[in-house]
Amino acid sequence: MDRTGLVIKSTGKWYKVRMEDGDVVDAQIRGKFRIQGLKTTNPLAVGDHVTLEEEKDETWVINTILERKNYIIRKSVNLSKQSHIIASNIDQAFLFVTVARPQTSYGFIDRFLVTAEAYKIPVVILINKMDDYDEFEMEKVIEIEDIYTGIGYEVMKISALQESSVATLKNRFTAKVSMLGGHSGAGKSTLVNAISPGLDIKVMEVSASHNKGQHTTTFAEMHELDDGGFIIDTPGIKGFGIVDIEKDELHMLFPEMMALFPECKFNNCRHINEPKCAVLKALEDGNIEEVRYRSYLAMYEDEQSSSYR
Numbered sequence: 001m002d003r004t005g006l007v008i009k010s011t012g013k014w015y016k017v018r019m020e021d022g023d024v025v026d027a028q029i030r031g032k033f034r035i036q037g038l039k040t041t042n043p044l045a046v047g048d049h050v051t052l053e054e055e056k057d058e059t060w061v062i063n064t065i066l067e068r069k070n071y072i073i074r075k076s077v078n079l080s081k082q083s084h085i086i087a088s089n090i091d092q093a094f095l096f097v098t099v100a101r102p103q104t105s106y107g108f109i110d111r112f113l114v115t116a117e118a119y120k121i122p123v124v125i126l127i128n129k130m131d132d133y134d135e136f137e138m139e140k141v142i143e144i145e146d147i148y149t150g151i152g153y154e155v156m157k158i159s160a161l162q163e164s165s166v167a168t169l170k171n172r173f174t175a176k177v178s179m180l181g182g183h184s185g186a187g188k189s190t191l192v193n194a195i196s197p198g199l200d201i202k203v204m205e206v207s208a209s210h211n212k213g214q215h216t217t218t219f220a221e222m223h224e225l226d227d228g229g230f231i232i233d234t235p236g237i238k239g240f241g242i243v244d245i246e247k248d249e250l251h252m253l254f255p256e257m258m259a260l261f262p263e264c265k266f267n268n269c270r271h272i273n274e275p276k277c278a279v280l281k282a283l284e285d286g287n288i289e290e291v292r293y294r295s296y297l298a299m300y301e302d303e304q305s306s307s308y309r
Contacts, residue, residue: 001053002051002052002053002063002064003019003020003051003052003053004019004020004049004050004051004052004066005017005018005019005020005025005027005049005050005051005052006018006047006048006049006050006222007044007045007046007047007048007049007050007222008024008046008221008222008223008224008230009046009219009220009221009222010042010044010045010046010219010220011219012042012219013028014026014027014028015027015028015029015044015062017050017052017060017062018222018224025052025060026059026060027050027052027059027060027061027062028059028060028061028062029043029044029061029062030061030062030063040073040082040083040084040085041082041083041084042084042085043065044062044065045071045085045086045087045088045220046086046087046088046219046220046221046222046232047071047087047088047089047090047177047179047222047232048065048066048068048088048089049065049066049089050062050063050064050065050066051063051064051066068088068089069088069089070088070089070090070119070120070121071085071086071087071088071089071090071119072085072086072087072088072090072093072115072116072119072121072179072181073085073086073115073243073244074086074111074115074242074243075242075243083243083244086179086181086220086234087179087220087222087232087234089177090121090177090178090179090232091176091177091178092121092122092123092124092172092176092177092178092179093112093116093121093122093123093124093178093179093180093181094123094124094126094169094178094179094180094181095109095112095113095123095124095125095126095181095182096126096128096180096181096182096183096186096187096188096191097109097125097126097127097128097144097182097186098127098128098129098182098183098185098186098187099127099133099137099140099141099144100129100132100133100137100140101129101132101185102183102184102185102186104182104183104186106147106291106292106294106295107294107295107298108183109125109144109148110292110295110296110299111242111295111299112181113153113253114242114245114250114253114254114299115242115243115245117253117255118244118245118253121179123153123154124153124154124155124156124172125144125148125153125154125155125156126156126158126169127141127144127145127155127156127157127158128158128159128160128186128187128191129159129160129187130157130158130159130162131159131161131162132159141157145157147289147291147292150256150289151255151256151292152255156168156169160187160190160191160194161190161194165191166191166194166195169191169195170195170225170227173195173225173227173229173231174225174227174228174229175228175229176229176230177222177229177230177232178229178230178231178232179231179232179234180192180231180232180233180234181234184235188233188234189233192223192231192233195225195231196223196225196226196231199223219235220232220233220234220235221233242299245299247270247300248268248270250296250299250300251270251271251279251296254292254296256282256288256289256292257271257279257288257296260278260279260282260288261278261279262278263278264276264277264278264279265277270300271296272297272300279293
């Protein structure tokens with residue numbers, strides 16, 4: 001008889017599944033398992049609800065995946081024609097941004113936001129390591145905060161090492177499925193450990209020679225919180241290639257551009273070189289941020305690099 005469960009960790013071949021009674025079992029997929037219409041490197045993702053059954057040798061086998069309400073997806077690192085689902089069935093996402101050690105580019109931020117917009121996942125931008133910035137870096141913090149709050153995104157300045165930040169975020173995580181995204185070394189695992197010390201997630205220092213985070217979380221993993229709710233801690237992401245978004249729909253995922261679109265002369269305006277384009281006029285007048293527009297162009301042209309400033 002089939003039972004239902006929640007995928008809380010994927011290691012490629014094996015999956016950890018939390019059953020409805022709270023027990024956790026190891027399970028495998030039965031045969032070939034593909035989601036219709038999606039070419040992904042992983043047929044199942046953390047956050048998926050599945051049906052499974054126990055076989056005679058006491059091994060558990062996953063039979064079906066239940067319908068997803070949403071997911072965060074990106075291009076695979078080595079297989080450009082395929083994609084990788086980072087997590088699914090997410091109530092909210094928190095994007096960890098650091099202005100140094102390591103630095104998060106605007107391109108990375110915007111690609112993450114566009115993907116979340118496509119699947120209607122609300123995002124909170126967390127500027128982390130506020131206890132560690134010098135005067136020059138603080139100017140960058142203010143710049144990021146101004147740009148994204150001006151668009152309408154919530155931006156929080158935090159330190160995963162400070163009790164006040166931890167307490168504030170802990171309340172935000174209660175009774176929700178929350179995904180944490182960002183580069184390695186941005187502080188995701190440190191925050192999860194502070195919120196739920198019993199998890200004891202491995203944390204490594206940022207590499208001094210490359211000023212980049214070292215990968216500590218190899219696979220996405222969902223952690224159940226004592227006060228209710230789940231946190232999905234994800235592997236550090238270097239680049240974020242967007243997937244399954246049509247070029248003529250891309251501007252709809254930039255809120256500041258979508259607001260101006262009705263004022264454009266042409267209803268198929270690409271906002272690149274068309275006459276009487278309201279977006280280009282706003283850019284010229286300084287009412288749309290140049291870094292955001294450059295992100296839009298790079299995605300429209302499908303550039304592989306997401307590290308432009």
